[in-house]
Amino acid sequence: MAPLLGDWDGSTPSTTPNGPSKSVLYVDAYDSFSYNVVSMLEETLGVKVTVMTIDSEWPDGNMHEFLRHYEAIVLGPGPGNPNLPKDVGIMRDIWNLQDTELLPIFGICLGFQSLCLHHGVPIERLPYPLHGQVHRISTSSSDIFRGLSDIEVTLYHSLYANLDALSHSQVSSVDELDFLAWFSLEKDSVRRKRIPMAVRHRQKPFWGVQFHPESCKSEKEACKQLLQNWWAMALSFNKIIGREAYGALPETIITPHDETSTFPDIAYDMLRWSSSTSPASAHRSLQRGDWTAETISEAFNKPGSPTVVFQSDNRFSIVSIPSPGSWRLEYSVEQQKLTLYQLSGDCQILEKSLTVAQLWDALRYLMDMKKVSSGSIDSPFWGGFLGYFSYELGLSCLPHPKESAQTSTSSDPPVENSSSGPHVEDPPDVSLLWCERSIVVDNKTGNVVAQSTRASDEFAGKWLDETLQLLNGQSQSVKSTEKSDLEFLDSILRRGVISFPEEMDYKERIAACDAELEAGESYELCLTAETSITLPVPAAESDRAVFPWKLYRRLKKYNPARYSGFANLGLVKIVSSSPECFLDWDRKSTLEMKPMKGTVRKTPDMTLAQAKEILSSTKEMAENLMIADLIRHDLYGICGPGGVHVEKLLAVEDYGHVYSMITHVKGKIRPDQPGYSVRHIPQFKSTNMAIHGLTTLQRCLPPGSMTGAPKERSCMHLKTIEGRKRGIYSGVMGYLDLGGGGSFAVMIRMAFTCSTDQEKEQIWRIGAGGAITTLSTPEGEWQEMLTKLRTVGNIFAPFDSQ
Ligand SMILES: C=C(O[C@@H]1C=C(C(=O)O)C=C[C@H]1O)C(=O)O
Numbered sequence: 191m192a193p194l195l196g197d198w199d200g201s202t203p204s205t206t207p208n209g210p211s212k213s214v215l216y217v218d219a220y221d222s223f224s225y226n227v228v229s230m231l232e233e234t235l236g237v238k239v240t241v242m243t244i245d246s247e248w249p250d251g252n253m254h255e256f257l258r259h260y261e262a263i264v265l266g267p268g269p270g271n272p273n274l275p276k277d278v279g280i281m282r283d284i285w286n287l288q289d290t291e292l293l294p295i296f297g298i299c300l301g302f303q304s305l306c307l308h309h310g311v312p313i314e315r316l317p318y319p320l321h322g323q324v325h326r327i328s329t330s331s332s333d334i335f336r337g338l339s340d341i342e343v344t345l346y347h348s349l350y351a352n353l354d355a356l357s358h359s360q361v362s363s364v365d366e367l368d369f370l371a372w373f374s375l376e377k378d379s380v381r382r383k384r385i386p387m388a389v390r391h392r393q394k395p396f397w398g399v400q401f402h403p404e405s406c407k408s409e410k411e412a413c414k415q416l417l418q419n420w421w422a423m424a425l426s427f428n429k430i431i432g433r434e435a436y437g438a439l440p441e442t443i444i445t446p447h448d449e450t451s452t453f454p455d456i457a458y459d460m461l462r463w464s465s466s467t468s469p470a471s472a473h474r475s476l477q478r479g480d481w482t483a484e485t486i487s488e489a490f491n492k493p494g495s496p497t498v499v500f501q502s503d504n505r506f507s508i509v510s511i512p513s514p515g516s517w518r519l520e521y522s523v524e525q526q527k528l529t530l531y532q533l534s535g536d537c538q539i540l541e542k543s544l545t546v547a548q549l550w551d552a553l554r555y556l557m558d559m560k561k562v563s564s565g566s567i568d569s570p571f572w573g574g575f576l577g578y579f580s581y582e583l584g585l586s587c588l589p590h591p592k593e594s595a596q597t598s599t600s601s602d603p604p605v606e607n608s609s610s611g612p613h614v615e616d617p618p619d620v621s622l623l624w625c626e627r628s629i630v631v632d633n634k635t636g637n638v639v640a641q642s643t644r645a646s647d648e649f650a651g652k653w654l655d656e657t658l659q660l661l662n663g664q665s666q667s668v669k670s671t672e673k674s675d676l677e678f679l680d681s682i683l684r685r686g687v688i689s690f691p692e693e694m695d696y697k698e699r700i701a702a703c704d705a706e707l708e709a710g711e712s713y714e715l716c717l718t719a720e721t722s723i724t725l726p727v728p729a730a731e732s733d734r735a736v737f738p739w740k741l742y743r744r745l746k747k748y749n750p751a752r753y754s755g756f757a758n759l760g761l762v763k764i765v766s767s768s769p770e771c772f773l774d775w776d777r778k779s780t781l782e783m784k785p786m787k788g789t790v791r792k793t794p795d796m797t798l799a800q801a802k803e804i805l806s807s808t809k810e811m812a813e814n815l816m817i818a819d820l821i822r823h824d825l826y827g828i829c830g831p832g833g834v835h836v837e838k839l840l841a842v843e844d845y846g847h848v849y850s851m852i853t854h855v856k857g858k859i860r861p862d863q864p865g866y867s868v869r870h871i872p873q874f875k876s877t878n879m880a881i882h883g884l885t886t887l888q889r890c891l892p893p894g895s896m897t898g899a900p901k902e903r904s905c906m907h908l909k910t911i912e913g914r915k916r917g918i919y920s921g922v923m924g925y926l927d928l929g930g931g932g933s934f935a936v937m938i939r940m941a942f943t944c945s946t947d948q949e950k951e952q953i954w955r956i957g958a959g960g961a962i963t964t965l966s967t968p969e970g971e972w973q974e975m976l977t978k979l980r981t982v983g984n985i986f987a988p989f990d991s992q
Pocket residue numbers: 716718770785786787788789850895896936938939957958959960961978
């Protein structure tokens with residue numbers, strides 16, 4: 191049969207001086223790489239893309255009419271299996287278009303598999319999954335591969351189009367397909383298997399690729415060429431049949447999730463409670479002398495009082511200082527309740543029912559209304575919030591927050607949801623302290639800035655002068671207290687009862703993760719387990735109050751870390767030695783994310799060079815690459831095409847007790863060019879970076895390095911496999927600066943407690959884990975979890991037992 195398709199006729203420019211003239215529909219299967227594809231399409235082809243999620247309804251129930259708006263469709267990658275209708279959703283409708291309704295289609299990975307399946311090719315499991323692996327594939331050098339022979343691409347699949355499994359009856363429909371690229375998979379030391387990597391339909395304008403052209407490790411220029419080749423053929427098809435698209439609808443994203451929420455009244459109460467916060471931050475500077483952030487906190491914060499100390503990227507330590515205008519907030523996802531606590535005067539408490547979306551709206555409103563426009567140029571924080579967001583808060587921000595984990599197609603039974611440790615109280619999901627006064631130490635220059643947004647603090651002889659005077663004196667930290675601190679801590683720790691994760695149990699959970707990876711449900715799962723330490727509560731009130739702080743000081747000494755922190759917020763105490771940046775943003779336009787993945791324990795014989803060698807294995811590189819691509823997607827969702835840049839990819843660095851692999855991705859906020867996940871948020875037009883920072887948190891939590899990819903599906907499975915709430919572990923801690931900036935660390939290598947039973951015992955919880963990929967070994971992962979656990983767990987061992 192003569193092909194209907196035209197041949198390459200040179201590329202037709204799609205962008206006019208007035209912007210993109212052509213439009214493409216992208217069908218999003220809730221993958222964590224979707225916005226990488228969309229951005230690549232917009233950047234490479236100069237087209238306008240509409241994103242439609244697989245569970246959407248066709249507008250007006252009329253697919254054909256709707257598709258007339260578009261030049262072509264791209265079917266994206268995603269978790270799951272194309273044999274399951276729910277995993278491909280509306281992709282299935284598209285294959286049933288009548289011949290007169292045809293338009294060009296390009297499937298990527300899941301989209302490719304869906305195309306093959308519809309034409310009779312069984313989609314089955316690979317002998318072993320290929321997630322995050324970079325391989326050379328051979329091509330036909332024709333059609334979409336014109337000018338491209340072998341290319342190196344990233345693979346993210348565990349299923350494949352098995353041409354060998356075709357029955358006789360299927361062969362004729364498969365005849366309509368022409369396979370254009372192959373990967374030779376090693377089955378064992380002698381046998382190899384050819385896996386189809388690209389396809390085109392002989393009569394219809396359908397193409398597909400099994401690999402991920404948008405991955406940052408796929409050959410960039412070759413993949414751009416591939417898309418351009420496809421686009422030229424797609425336009426040529428439309429021209430030949432005289433098909434003219436109407437142009438995209440105004441909606442840029444079509445999804446069943448309605449995010450509209452009414453503005454919460456409590457935002458006005460928050461504003462009222464912040465009335466003493468002025469739009470200027472007055473400040474005084476001095477050189478730190480003997481002072482450290484810790485001794486400053488001891489001098490200004492009474493033991494047990496609401497306090498946060500947070501160090502950002504090894505550079506700035508921010509210490510909250512109480513003021514008559516201090517208040518704090520707590521939010522519970524389960525109860526959908528916000529509680530405000532005034533910390534001085536008549537100590538009012540206000541409670542309000544609030545959805546998670548309303549909470550973000552309230553925070554954005556307050557940060558915008560209380561914007562501070564001047565302050566010390568040497569300080570990244572002028573006033574605002576210090577505190578944390580939990581992992582479960584992050585889960586509640588995902589598109590399907592209520593859905594519980596679905597069982598996979600795998601035959602393995604889900605792991606029993608047993609929690610062997612003691613019963614623990616859930617901490618609030620958000621806890622933030624409103625700070626008008628703070629002291630910031632620049633650990634690099636030694637500069638100390640005392641600052642306040644309370645207008646009266648600047649008057650002669652008032653708080654700023656008093657503070658300067660105090661700081662100009664000697665630091666009160668005296669070395670001789672170290673010994674008594676040690677004895678004090680040990681007297682409590684000696685009576686501690688530790689509950690470790692069970693090795694067998696952890697390894698069973700690893701097997702459960704493997705089953706999901708093999709089923710195509712996830713590409714990587716960050717499995718974690720909890721260790722808890724039950725400690726007696728000191729009898730004296732003063733000892734009770736000071737214990738968490740002294741524990742923090744011990745941790746800070748034992749495991750100094752770039753993003754360490756301490757928080758005492760209501761019942762919650764946090765001691766953190768986090769090495770990992772989740773999100774930092776400045777006051778102008780830059781967002782930065784630095785996911786870590788790949789960890790090697792530091793021992794006397796482990797050098798950085800050796801660690802680099804270990805971490806350059808396919809397993810470790812794949813682990814990090816998957817998260818690097820996920821973070822790019824998260825940031826493209828905010829910053830849009832052209833707005834994201836990978837600064838560092840898979841770099842190995844020294845982090846004290848471990849070597850880690852890190853990737854550094856930067857994004858630029860351009861209010862006139864928002865990314866897909868924020869286009870409908872009206873505040874996105876704002877020039878206030880505090881708004882963009884909050885929106886980025888809302889869209890990008892929980893941290894991808896703690897979930898795996900694709901994020902949402904992986905979280906659902908982890909919920910079943912882990913069978914517990916992670917709480918503050920895997921969440922983020924940091925500050926929201928009224929000047930516009932912000933900095934948040936991933937909550938790892940930390941311990942927290944939320945004990946209501948203050949009189950009897952305190953239960954400290956430490957999470958630890960690691961990314962499970964198809965190349966993981968149960969023993970290796972168990973050891974990796976223990977390595978991470980030790981970085982903080984060791985401070986709970988009495989010193990005399992070490
Ligand atoms: C899960 C933890 O760490 C995460 C997992 C890492 C890994 O798999 O190598 C590295 C850093 C973190 O993103 C932990 O510390 O508990």
